[in-house]
Amino acid sequence: MSLSTHNLSVGYHDKAIVKQVDLTIPEGRIIALLGPNGCGKSTLLKAMARILSPMEGQVHWQGKNLHSIASKKLAQQLALLPQTQPIPEGIKVKDLVAYGRSPYTGFWGRINKDDQVIIDKMMEETGITELADQLVSELSGGQRQRVWLAMTLAQDTPYLLLDEPTTYMDLSHQVELMHLLRKLNLQGKTIITVLHDINQAARYCDHLIVMKEGEIITQGSPESVLTQTMLKNVFSLDAQIHQDPIAKTPMCVVE
Amino acid sequence: MISIRLPFVGQCLALLLLLFICSWISLFSWSVITITPMDALHALYDMNAESIAQHIVHDLRLPRVLVGIMVGANLAAAGVIMQGLTQNPLASPSVLGINAGAALGMATVSSIAPWFGLLGTSVAAIIGGGIAWAFVMLLGSAWRGGNEHGRLVLAGVAISALCAALTKAVIIIAEDQAAGVLTWLAGSLADARWQTFDSFWPVCLIGLLGAMLIAPTLNLLQLGDDNARNLGVSLMWVKLGGSFLVLLLVGSAISSVGAIGFVGLLVPHMARMLAGQDHRKFLPIAMMLGACLVVLSDTVSRAIIYPAETPAGAILALIGAPFFIYLVRKRTL
Amino acid sequence: MATRSLPILLLALLGLLVANLMFGAVSIPFKSIFEGFQVGNANYFTVHEYRFPRAILAMLVGAMMALAGALVQGVIRNPLASPDVLGVSHGAGLAAVFYMTFFPDADIRWLPAVALIGSLIAALTLWWLCGSHSSTIKLAITGVALAALYASCIDFLMLVKPLEINNALLWLTGSLWGRGWNQLSMLLPWLLLIPFALWLAKPLNLIHLGDDSAISLGIKANKLRLASLAIAVGLTASCVAICGPIGFLGLVAPHLTRKLVGGRHQILLPSTMLVGAILLLLADLVARTIDPPIELPAGIMTAIIGAPYFLWLLLRTK
Numbered sequence: 001m002s003l004s005t006h007n008l009s010v011g012y013h014d015k016a017i018v019k020q021v022d023l024t025i026p027e028g029r030i031i032a033l034l035g036p037n038g039c040g041k042s043t044l045l046k047a048m049a050r051i052l053s054p055m056e057g058q059v060h061w062q063g064k065n066l067h068s069i070a071s072k073k074l075a076q077q078l079a080l081l082p083q084t085q086p087i088p089e090g091i092k093v094k095d096l097v098a099y100g101r102s103p104y105t106g107f108w109g110r111i112n113k114d115d116q117v118i119i120d121k122m123m124e125e126t127g128i129t130e131l132a133d134q135l136v137s138e139l140s141g142g143q144r145q146r147v148w149l150a151m152t153l154a155q156d157t158p159y160l161l162l163d164e165p166t167t168y169m170d171l172s173h174q175v176e177l178m179h180l181l182r183k184l185n186l187q188g189k190t191i192i193t194v195l196h197d198i199n200q201a202a203r204y205c206d207h208l209i210v211m212k213e214g215e216i217i218t219q220g221s222p223e224s225v226l227t228q229t230m231l232k233n234v235f236s237l238d239a240q241i242h243q244d245p246i247a248k249t250p251m252c253v254v255e
Numbered sequence: 256m257i258s259i260r261l262p263f264v265g266q267c268l269a270l271l272l273l274l275f276i277c278s279w280i281s282l283f284s285w286s287v288i289t290i291t292p293m294d295a296l297h298a299l300y301d302m303n304a305e306s307i308a309q310h311i312v313h314d315l316r317l318p319r320v321l322v323g324i325m326v327g328a329n330l331a332a333a334g335v336i337m338q339g340l341t342q343n344p345l346a347s348p349s350v351l352g353i354n355a356g357a358a359l360g361m362a363t364v365s366s367i368a369p370w371f372g373l374l375g376t377s378v379a380a381i382i383g384g385g386i387a388w389a390f391v392m393l394l395g396s397a398w399r400g401g402n403e404h405g406r407l408v409l410a411g412v413a414i415s416a417l418c419a420a421l422t423k424a425v426i427i428i429a430e431d432q433a434a435g436v437l438t439w440l441a442g443s444l445a446d447a448r449w450q451t452f453d454s455f456w457p458v459c460l461i462g463l464l465g466a467m468l469i470a471p472t473l474n475l476l477q478l479g480d481d482n483a484r485n486l487g488v489s490l491m492w493v494k495l496g497g498s499f500l501v502l503l504l505v506g507s508a509i510s511s512v513g514a515i516g517f518v519g520l521l522v523p524h525m526a527r528m529l530a531g532q533d534h535r536k537f538l539p540i541a542m543m544l545g546a547c548l549v550v551l552s553d554t555v556s557r558a559i560i561y562p563a564e565t566p567a568g569a570i571l572a573l574i575g576a577p578f579f580i581y582l583v584r585k586r587t588l
Numbered sequence: 589m590a591t592r593s594l595p596i597l598l599l600a601l602l603g604l605l606v607a608n609l610m611f612g613a614v615s616i617p618f619k620s621i622f623e624g625f626q627v628g629n630a631n632y633f634t635v636h637e638y639r640f641p642r643a644i645l646a647m648l649v650g651a652m653m654a655l656a657g658a659l660v661q662g663v664i665r666n667p668l669a670s671p672d673v674l675g676v677s678h679g680a681g682l683a684a685v686f687y688m689t690f691f692p693d694a695d696i697r698w699l700p701a702v703a704l705i706g707s708l709i710a711a712l713t714l715w716w717l718c719g720s721h722s723s724t725i726k727l728a729i730t731g732v733a734l735a736a737l738y739a740s741c742i743d744f745l746m747l748v749k750p751l752e753i754n755n756a757l758l759w760l761t762g763s764l765w766g767r768g769w770n771q772l773s774m775l776l777p778w779l780l781l782i783p784f785a786l787w788l789a790k791p792l793n794l795i796h797l798g799d800d801s802a803i804s805l806g807i808k809a810n811k812l813r814l815a816s817l818a819i820a821v822g823l824t825a826s827c828v829a830i831c832g833p834i835g836f837l838g839l840v841a842p843h844l845t846r847k848l849v850g851g852r853h854q855i856l857l858p859s860t861m862l863v864g865a866i867l868l869l870l871a872d873l874v875a876r877t878i879d880p881p882i883e884l885p886a887g888i889m890t891a892i893i894g895a896p897y898f899l900w901l902l903l904r905t906k
Contacts, residue, residue, distance in 0.1 A: 051800050075806025082800035086665060090851030091796070099793055103806045109790035109854060151797075155805065345729075394899050405725030406902060409668070412732045413898045416835065420891035423761065428879045565747045572740035580733045583726070584717060 002027055002190070003048060003078075003159060007057035010047040016055055017043045019214040025192060030185050032201035033194045035211035036235055041194045042083060042163050044211070048192070049080035049161045075103035079155035083163040083194075085148050087137050093147050094132040097123055100154030119154050125180055126150040127173075141168035149177070153184070160184070162193040166200070178204040198235075199251045202226050203244060210234055226250045263536050266529060270543040277550045278320045282312050285557040290316075314449070322447035323553050323567075324546040325459045326508045327518060331545025332466040333504040334519025335526070335538050339473035340497045341392075343404045344524070345582055348384075348505045349516030349575075351411035355418035356387020357509040362422045366429030377454075381506030387414050388498060442515035442568030444553045451511050458507040463542065465500045469493070470534040477532065515568040517575020518545050524582070593848045597862040601647070604869040608643040609635055611873065613881040641768045646872045646886070647865040648775055649764075649827045650837060654864020655785055656823040657838025658845070658857055659816040662792040667901050668728040670839035671707075671824040675734035677762075677833035679710020680825045682738040682745075685759050689749045700774060703829035707821050710734065724905060754883070762834030762887030764872050771830045778826035782861075785819050788812065789853040796851065834868070834887045836894020841867055843901065867893070 004024040011017040018040040025031060025048075033041040046052045048059055050066045059066040061077065079100075088096065100122075101115040111119070123129045126146045131139065136147060145168045152160065160181075166174045181191050182204065195201045201208055202222040209219040212234045218225055231237045231252055239252040282295035290308040297303060298312035330348060337346040348354050360383020361376045368375065391414050395407030472493050475483045484490055508515070526541035549567065552574075556567040609621050616624065616631050624635025657670040671677050683706020684699055714734060718727050739760065746756045754765045791812045794802040799809045824838070841864040842856070849859045871889035878884060 046800070049800075049804050051803050071803075071808055072806040075804065078804070080800060080804035082798060082804075084798075085801065086796070086798045088796045088851055090846040090849075090856075092850065095850070095852055096797070099797060099805065102790060102794055105790070107787060107790060109793065148801075151801075152804075161804075394903060405723075405729050406905075408729055409725065409732065409902050410899060412729075412736075413895045413902065416891050416898075417895035420761070420888040420895070423757070424884050424888050424892075427757075427884055428882060560748050565744070569740065569744050569747050572736075573744055576733065576737035576740050580717065580730065580737065583729050583733055 002062050003192075004060045005044075005048065005057065006060065008044075008047060008054055008059060009056040010043055010052045010054050012043075012052075014055075017214055018047065020057065021214075021216055023209070023216060023219075025190065026207055027190050028185070028188065029190060029206040030181055030204065031190070031192045031207045031209060032205040033192065033209050033211065034196075034198060034201055035217075039211045040214040041211050045080070045161055045163055045192065045194055049078055050074065051080065051082075072103050075155065075157075077157050078159045078161060079152045079157040080161040081149055081152040081163060081165055083167065085144070087144070089137055091136050092132070093128060093134055093136055093139070094119070094123070096136050096147055097128075097150045097154050100151040100156075103155065118156055122150045122153040125153065125183075127176070142170055142173055145169055146173065146177075158189055160189055160191045160193075162191065164194050164196060166195070166197070174200070198226070198231075199244075202251055203247050203249045222250055226252060263530065266540060267543070270540065270547070274324070274543055274547050274550070277547050277554070278324065281320050281323070281550050281554045282316045284554060285561055286311065286316075287562050318449045318452045319444050319447045319553070320550055321452055322455060322511055323444050323550045325452075325455055326444070326512055326515060327522075327545035327547065327549030328463060328542035329459055329504040329508040329545075330515065330518040330549075331522040331526070331541040332463055332538060333501045333508075334521075334545075335523045335534065335541050336466060336469065336473065336497050336501050336504075337519065338523050339476055339534060340494055340501075341404075341407060342476065342479075343407055345404060345408045345520070345579070347517070347520035347523075348501070349415075349514070350408055350520055350579070352387040352391045352414035352418065353384040353501065353505050354509060354514040354516055355415040355422070357381070357384035357506050358514045359383050359387075359418040359422045359425070361510060362425045362429075366425055374454075377458075377507060377510040380510040381502050383418075384506050384509070385498075385502045387418055388502065390414055392498075442509075442513035442571075443556070443564070443566035444512050444549075445564050445566070447512060455507060455511045458503060462500055462504040462507065465496075466504070466538060466542075467535075469497055469500060470538045473497075473534040474532075513566070513568060515549070515571060517571045517579070518548060520582075521571075521575055521578050522548060524578075594859065594862075597848075597859065597866065601862060601866050601869070604866060604873065605643055605647070608646070608869055608873050609639050611877045612639060613876075637768065641772050642764055642872070643869060645767050645772050645775065645830070646764055646868045648772075648779070649831050649834070650841070650864040650866070650868030651861035652778070652782070652823045652827050652864075653834065653837045654841030654845075654860045654867070655782065655857060656820040656827075657840075657864075658842035658853075658860045659785055659788070659792075659820040659823075660838070661842050662788075662853060663795060663813045663816045664727070665796070666724045666727060667843070667905055668724060668839075668898070669731075670836075670842075671820060672735070672833060672835050672838050673728055673898075674711070674714055674731035675738060676707045676710045676714075676821055676824050677828050677835070677838075678735040678738035678742070679713075680704070680707035680828035681759055681833040682706055682742050683709075684829055685742050685745050688751075689745050697774060700778065700826045700829035704822060704825035707825040707828070710738065711817065711821050757885045758832040760832070760887075761885045761891070762828075762832035763875075763883075763885030764831055764868075765883055765885065767830060775826060775830055778822065781819050781822050781826075785816070785823070786857055788816055788819070789857055792816065792853040792857075793851075796853075832885075832887065835891045836898065837864060837867060837890050839901075840890075840894045840897045843897070 005021050008021045009016045009019055035041045097119050098111050101111060102109055126149050128146050128150055185191055208222055208225040210217045210225060217234055226241055231239045238255040241250050241252055244251045279295060283290040283292050288307055290312060294308045295312050298309040302313055303309050334347040357380035360379035364379035365376050391411045395410035472488055475486050475488050480490060522541050522545040526537040526544055530537035530540045552570040553567040556565045556570050559565050610616050620631055621635055623629045624631035660669050660671060680703035684703045687702040714731055717730050742759055757763055758765055791807045794805050794807045795809060795812055802809050842860045845856055845860040845863045849855045872886040875884040875886045875889050
């Protein structure tokens with residue numbers, strides 16, 4: 001019941017992309033937002049992270065309007081990893097990760113021992129400890145993505161919002177990321193992520209939300225959501241549903 | 256966009272008439288010694304040697320107007336060629352650093368080696384402008400047919416700033432005082448005499464004829480570098496030849512009257528509105544318009560704080576800079 | 589890196605300060621400088637009344653302009669941005685010249701306030717022309733075009749109502765000519781802006797990560813942008829009111845500093861002030877000593893260093 005939207009419409013330049021959505025995020029799960037390009041999944045995520053202001057309706061955090069809560073306080077509750085990030089110049093990896101602690105630090109941004117412990121831990125979890133002293137601008141796309149992830153994790157919030165976090169990553173790092181998300185989930189975090197790989201979502205997430213043209217079509221467990229008719233209706237795909245031989249989750253195979 | 260659809264010949268005649276009227280007004284107006292409009296005409300074909308007024312017209316005003324006409328035509332033609340070569344609506348001698356480079360060349364030569372005289376400074380202006388232009392084209396990555404308009408302009412602005420700073424430094428150090436800098440940098444027709452005219456017109460004529468010859472090729476460049484090459488245009492020679500013409504036109508104008516700016520930016524756009532996109536037509540129109548504009552602003556420059564003069568270049572900068580902003584806003588960069 | 593750079597920068601600053609006191613139309617030996625501060629000494633006028641306040645002023649103005657540049661570059665994530673490239677400096681200069689031309693008897697102490705109005709108008713004009721979502725290059729071109737417009741207006745005012753030439757050059761290119769204790773005291777109240785600027789260091793770091801991340805980390809992106817631009821405009825206006833639009837300093841100093849100490853604003857902002865001070869002291873020293881007793885405007889020197897640097901940045905900008 002912590003994060004919910006009520007009759008929410010958001011968009012850009014007076015054009016609503018997400019239309020009158022009512023959604024309650026189930027707590028303590030890994031939730032995937034799925035849908036074809038332009039369906040509004042990223043826009044919905046940004047609205048829940050208060051990046052975009054609603055054109056209509058509200059987003060609630062613990063029953064209160066998101067935009068009425070003090071920025072810094074909310075930053076200790078919700079963290080967002082945007083889809084694309086600028087490449088900051090002259091910033092070292094360890095500095096960037098440390099920026100994730102800024103909702104907790106004073107005006108000069110001094111890092112104390114507790115902060116440092118969290119920073120080190122997150123860098124280790126994301127496998128970037130050995131990159132600590134490199135400049136962010138000198139990293140590869142996949143490395144940079146992990147650095148930003150570490151920064152977002154260092155924010156240490158109960159809710160994590162990720163916008164296509166696997167972009168630029170090679171397959172092994174994608175798998176590592178999904179395992180990491182599960183580990184964080186088991187520590188009690190709720191994770192909402194936009195994904196474009198349906199099978200990845202079905203395998204690693206507990207709850208799928210499928211969107212099309214700004215509206216939520218269906219949601220629920222992978223088994224209940226992933227059906228032939230849904231794939232046909234939403235993605236215009238002819239596909240069969242099989243069981244993943246290892247994880248026993250449903251997976252789709254395109255005909 | 257207003258387009259006046261007179262036939263081409265009609266447009267030319269109308270502009271010639273306009274040019275004549277502007278020149279005539281410039282010959283007699285704002286003089287300390289009264290000159291009547293008829294004095295101005297008499298001085299042209301039937302000079303009365305007794306009349307001081309007619310002497311002023313013949314010895315001072317007439318060369319000034321003629322030089323003004325040539326400078327205007329030169330700068331406008333240079334602007335047309337530059338916009339054609341770079342396919343960049345903002346290209347012009349002042350924006351892309353040629354003015355500043357030429358001024359630096361002249362300032363350097365006239366302060367370090369004044370014994371070269373007028374020819375020396377003209378050559379220095381052409382060389383200085385050429386170096387600046389080459390730098391701008393290379394740094395703005397326009398030579399390779401890149402169409403990054405904004406980058407080219409910013410490179411031009413930076414080169415201009417550098418050249419202007421160096422020019423000021425050279426003049427201040429050389430003259431032991433800084434008084435001449437302002438007028439000199441702004442460009443003024445006040446010192447144009449028959450002597451200026453005599454050394455200016457041959458170069459001007461060659462340059463303008465060359466510009467007319469290159470006009471058909473500029474039409475083809477509008478199709479893009481690849482298509483132009485396809486149609487048998489030798490890009491390298493056109494670009495080199497065009498650049499040389501630009502330097503000749505701008506260098507001779509600047510060495511005669513100083514760095515007058517924005518004519519080359521303003522006029523080609525006005526000419527396009529009148530005559531359309533065909534370079535063979537709008538190039539001559541642009542030359543006449545440029546001549547009118549310079550003569551007119553020279554007249555205005557005498558009027559503003561009469562009896563003292565302000566440089567015509569300062570007036571043109573006041574009109575030109577807002578136009579520049581308008582162009583930046585209109586185009587997608 | 590930062591810990592190594594700072595002492596070196598401080599040392600360089602001190603060295604330049606001493607050099608500025610020693611050299612000029614008349615050289616004063618190192619030993620005599622300190623005697624020059626005593627009333628009645630032969631060098632009292634040169635050192636205490638002339639060179640010392642001018643050097644201090646160069647340091648402050650350099651520091652403030654560099655800080656303004658760092659603030660602007662910090663919030664609009666545009667490597668080509670700085671108050672002078674965006675036309676804010678020349679807007680301030682135009683307002684100042686306008687004030688002096690048409691109200692020649694008015695109190696000169698109002699000059700910074702007048703310049704502030706001019707630079708605010710310049711900033712708002714740019715905002716109006718470009719909006720908030722312009723490309724790097726378009727913003728820079730519009731700024732440059734506006735700067736050219738203001739410069740030609742200044743030019744025009746000067747030609748219509750001629751000033752003494754050194755004064756005129758000051759308003760066209762920026763110079764420390766004839767500046768002394770009076771101007772220094774005019775600048776002092778504006779130093780209060782510096783702590784406010786430093787206070788923005790932490791949020792500036794975060795806005796560097798993009799608006800989305802910054803908001804998610806609890807920063808109010810638009811408020812921060814407004815605050816930093818306002819401070820930058822104030823810093824620029826006060827400097828321009830005193831020394832004219834000294835070009836490229838606000839552009840170059842933050843870039844150089846970022847190379848030296850990295851991009852964390854807690855270190856970047858103070859260091860860029862040091863670098864700015866060093867650059868302007870150096871520019872003024874060279875401008876005064878290149879061909880004494882003739883003085884070049886310091887703005888010419890900063891342009892000679894700054895314009896090529898700008899070109900280099902332009903080449904790197906994608």
